[in-house]
Amino acid sequence: MKTQLNTQDNDRLSTYMKMAEERSKYFIGYPIAQDFDYSELYPLLRLPLNNVGDPWVESTYDLNSRSLELEVLEFFAELFNAPAKNWWGYVTNGGSEGNLYGLYVARELYPNGIVYYSEATHYSVQKNIQLLNLRSIVIRTQKNGEMDYEDLNAMVQMHRDQPVIILANIGTTMMEAKDDLQQIQQILRKQAIKNHYIHCDAALAGTYSALLDLKPGFDFNNGTDSMAISGHKFIGSPIPCGLVLVKKNYKDRIGKAIPYIGTVDTTITGSRNGHSPIFMWYAIKKLGKEGLKQRALECLEIAAYTVKSLNDIGVKAWTNPSALTVVFPAPSIELRQKWQIATEDGNSHVICMPGVSKAQIDHFVADLKEDVVLKAPVLG
Ligand SMILES: *Cc1c(COP(=O)(O)O)cnc(C)c1O
Numbered sequence: 001m002k003t004q005l006n007t008q009d010n011d012r013l014s015t016y017m018k019m020a021e022e023r024s025k026y027f028i029g030y031p032i033a034q035d036f037d038y039s040e041l042y043p044l045l046r047l048p049l050n051n052v053g054d055p056w057v058e059s060t061y062d063l064n065s066r067s068l069e070l071e072v073l074e075f076f077a078e079l080f081n082a083p084a085k086n087w088w089g090y091v092t093n094g095g096s097e098g099n100l101y102g103l104y105v106a107r108e109l110y111p112n113g114i115v116y117y118s119e120a121t122h123y124s125v126q127k128n129i130q131l132l133n134l135r136s137i138v139i140r141t142q143k144n145g146e147m148d149y150e151d152l153n154a155m156v157q158m159h160r161d162q163p164v165i166i167l168a169n170i171g172t173t174m175m176e177a178k179d180d181l182q183q184i185q186q187i188l189r190k191q192a193i194k195n196h197y198i199h200c201d202a203a204l205a206g207t208y209s210a211l212l213d214l215k216p217g218f219d220f221n222n223g224t225d226s227m228a229i230s231g232h233k234f235i236g237s238p239i240p241c242g243l244v245l246v247k248k249n250y251k252d253r254i255g256k257a258i259p260y261i262g263t264v265d266t267t268i269t270g271s272r273n274g275h276s277p278i279f280m281w282y283a284i285k286k287l288g289k290e291g292l293k294q295r296a297l298e299c300l301e302i303a304a305y306t307v308k309s310l311n312d313i314g315v316k317a318w319t320n321p322s323a324l325t326v327v328f329p330a331p332s333i334e335l336r337q338k339w340q341i342a343t344e345d346g347n348s349h350v351i352c353m354p355g356v357s358k359a360q361i362d363h364f365v366a367d368l369k370e371d372v373v374l375k376a377p378v379l380g
Pocket residue numbers: 093094095096097122124169171172173201203204229230231240241242
């Protein structure tokens with residue numbers, strides 16, 4: 001590509017770049033870290049890296065970052081207490097793909113299983129269930145967004161003859177509620193369900209909940225069979241990414257050897273991003289477990305600051321225990337657009353991911369105060 005953009009397209013691009021830069025300053029409503037600096041890695045953007053196929057099996061496509069991907073997987077396998085020598089995983093395009101993979105493994109084990117998931121579950125799960133042609137039952141939630149265990153118990157009891165596939169949320173999208181694996185497993189024992197599988201959608205809160213060792217636990221020591229996280233949320237990445245971990249003996253039913261790529265087709269997509277594992281690797285190595293933990297503690301502090309600042313102007317804001325998601329009654333549409341704030345059933349949220357500053361919160365609270373005076377629906 002030797003030619004240059006014409007003047008009109010050049011203007012178009014620079015206008016877009018300025019706008020994106022500007023919008024990044026008003027970005028407190030989605031769970032995306034913005035405090036990263038990967039400039040050291042920019043030379044790699046010249047290379048068409050591709051981790052096609054299974055990360056554990058070398059490919060003839062040697063222009064890949066498998067070796068770094070494996071180190072990323074090992075970091076998270078240890079963080080989530082995956083059983084030594086009996087885990088497998090890969091870097092995905094995000095939490096949704098990891099959830100699809102977990103449910104895929106569950107279906108291969110229990111083709112006639114029923115998926116139980118709460119009504120606060122991420123929208124992608126419903127679609128995954130349709131793609132996999134699985135039966136499913138939606139479970140009610142409590143007020144804080146957590147699964148209603150009595151409802152789960154009743155539903156499992158009604159279908160005791162079918163295998164149970166639980167999709168547990170470790171941080172729901174709107175309120176960051178966490179389903180309690182202890183209570184779920186108690187129900188499975190009480191109903192004497194022999195064939196069961198638990199997948200954790202830990203896309204949102206998995207990484208920092210494990211770093212801070214929050215209770216109740218949700219990792220492989222706590223009954224999880226597979227787990228999905230997002231990499232572009234708490235860790236942070238310019239490209240969406242994530243990771244899925246499963247018990248290896250389950251996954252061995254999936255994937256066949258493909259001569260064309262000289263590796264095994266065990267992943268959902270064929271070509272896989274070769275750059276995103278390097279971003280994750282870089283963040284993990286640079287910050288280390290301790291640095292990441294410290295970062296999580298700082299986020300919790302900003303979340304507490306946000307709740308207090310909102311309460312101080314009379315807005316009924318709250319969080320689930322040790323959550324970074326601050327929930328409050330929906331403000332005006334103008335404010336939601338300005339600060340890119342998601343809203344559902346009259347609730348909005350600010351998510352205090354790494355990169356959200358006190359100055360931004362102060363600015364938002366000042367905007368909201370004016371909004372309250374002008375439009376008045378926020379005061380309870
Ligand atoms: C973000 C999120 C997902 C989807 O993850 P992507 O990385 O966007 O694919 C799934 N579940 C929950 C709870 C999430 O917060």
